[in-house]
Amino acid sequence: MLDVDQSSTLASEGERQAPSPERPPHTQGHDVVTTTQTTANAAHTAGDATLDRISWIKLSSVTLPLATPVSDAKVLTGRQKPMTEVAFLFVELATEAGHEGVGFSYSKRAGGPGQFAHAKELAPDLIGEDPSDIGRLWTKLCWAGASVGRSGLATQAIAAFDIALWDLKAKRAGLPLAKLLGAHRDSVRCYNTSGGFLHSPTEEVLENATASLASGIGGLKIKVGHPDGKQDLRRLTSVREHIGDDVPLMVDANQQWDRPTAQRMGRALEEFGLVWIEEPLDAYDAQGHAALAASLDTPVATGEMLASVAEHWELIRAGAADIIQPDAPRIGGITQFLKLAALADLHHLQLAPHYAMEIHLHLAAAYPSEPWVEHFDWLEPLFNERMHISDGRMHVPSRPGLGITLSEQARAWTRAECEVGKRA
Structure with a gap:
């Protein structure tokens, strides 16, 4: 496993490496983007209380088809078309000590690819960070994308990371969230x-x-x-x-x-x-x-x-x-x-x-x-x-945690993926 200083040397900003042979990219017939990308040390200087660090993040863009097109009043008044699917952004992350978490965000009708794209930009900023510092990490991700605002698609992408971090914290404690x-x-x-x-x-x-x-x-x-x-x-x-x-x-x-x-x-x-x-x-x-x-x-x-x-x-x-x-x-x-x-x-x-x-x-x-x-x-x-x-x-x-794990069906509905860092 690479420590933070080593990873900083091996992967500078914008660099991409081939996925590790022991974790081949998931294809399912979709266009899949898989990267191993790490960043320099975080601005936060870790003290003795930092006992673990985020080492790996996987993003998945999953589209859930609805069995029946759904209509509410917005459809009857012509503002929207019937809803036929829901797009999900899943974040899975792991730490050097082997703890894991999963979180998700979603979008109806439009915005799913945008959430995934923004999350892909943000993910490297969490590598090497202490997963317990959830409030600080939320602020860090928010400022990383400050030019696109503090609401809407930008913070909905952050939400998937945030929820995964809370899931991890509760799992590490052995407690339901x-x-x-x-x-x-x-x-x-x-x-x-x-x-x-x-x-x-x-x-x-x-x-x-x-x-x-x-x-x-x-x-x-x-x-x-x-x-x-x-x-x-x-x-x-x-x-x-x-x-x-x-x-x-x-x-x-x-x-x-x-x-x-x-x-x-x-x-x-x-x-x-x-x-x-x-x-x-x-x-x-x-x-x-x-x-x-x-x-x-x-x-x-x-x-x-x-x-x-x-x-x-x-x-x-x-x-x-x-x-x-x-x-x-x-x-x-x-x-x-x-x-x-x-x-x-x-x-x-x-x-x-x-x-x-x-x-x-x-x-x-x-x-x-x-x-x-x-x-x-x-x-x-x-x-x-x-x-x-x-x-x-x-x-x-x-x-423990949210108490959920992704199904094989969710994997089959995956349209794009991205991995950052290295799993312990």
Whole structure:
């Protein structure tokens, strides 16, 4: 294994070496970029407390095909096309002492190749670094790409590294990530979204609802936002009659209403006893969300589309949400999520993280007040493990770290790869 000084001599900036013979590049018929690239000593001078260093990083661009094209209100209003796939950026890293971690970020419809490209630029900056210094490393990667900003694609690429580092830290401690963070509970209320999209006819939504509840899921979220609001109300009436009054029910308009429509629909939806109305307005309309939240009995939830803690702070400061819905891969990873969670708790907000239940289960379990976590079965083919759900709750696994490992199917869906450094 090369020490840091040796690697600095052998691989200067921009140099590329052939992959080591014991680790041939993964092909699967795709164009694969595999590099062994290392960097000079980090600016940080390690002291006696530095017991380990990052020696190897592997990036994978994985495209998950969806069995059925997915449509929400953005498709019905012509803003987007149906979603047919989800692009993932996976980061696997290892240290000189043999510890490993895995993390991921994702993009829907566009942006996946961009995340991979930016991550490929950043990865060499972590070689030789102490994996425990997660906060400092997040800042280092952020400044490495400062010219492209502190939100959006840039920090979503950083998120995959950050999540992998947290996974590694928890694995090294022998603890599930929730326990490392300090869990308030060992299970979290969960609701299903994937059965209530607008491309599904009402009869199919009802069948999906029955199946979800039978599987142990505790609540259901139904998409709304038809150009004709009466169609939403008819659909929701059928769902409520089908599941009964006691099952928690949410709706999601995916930013498709203007302020007057949101006000009218919000009043009409009061009779359904909803847990929340999600994204009734444009994600950045903090004032509109605040006015709506103040006028309705039904809680307003939003935040999933925001891409930084600073953007969420605008919502919080305006009183724009009763329930905040951050997405760790979108806002820069677990390090940033924890900052936002502290702000949300300080302002007595409820928490319902968006998507990526494999990550958010742990983060929700560590939130002081009772949260919700969103169940999506879309990602299941990517991992060898499954989340345990019963009695309306998703249970924190006993496995160390996030408790996930990449499946052979994920490897088969890989479109590009890049390796940096050398595995011990």
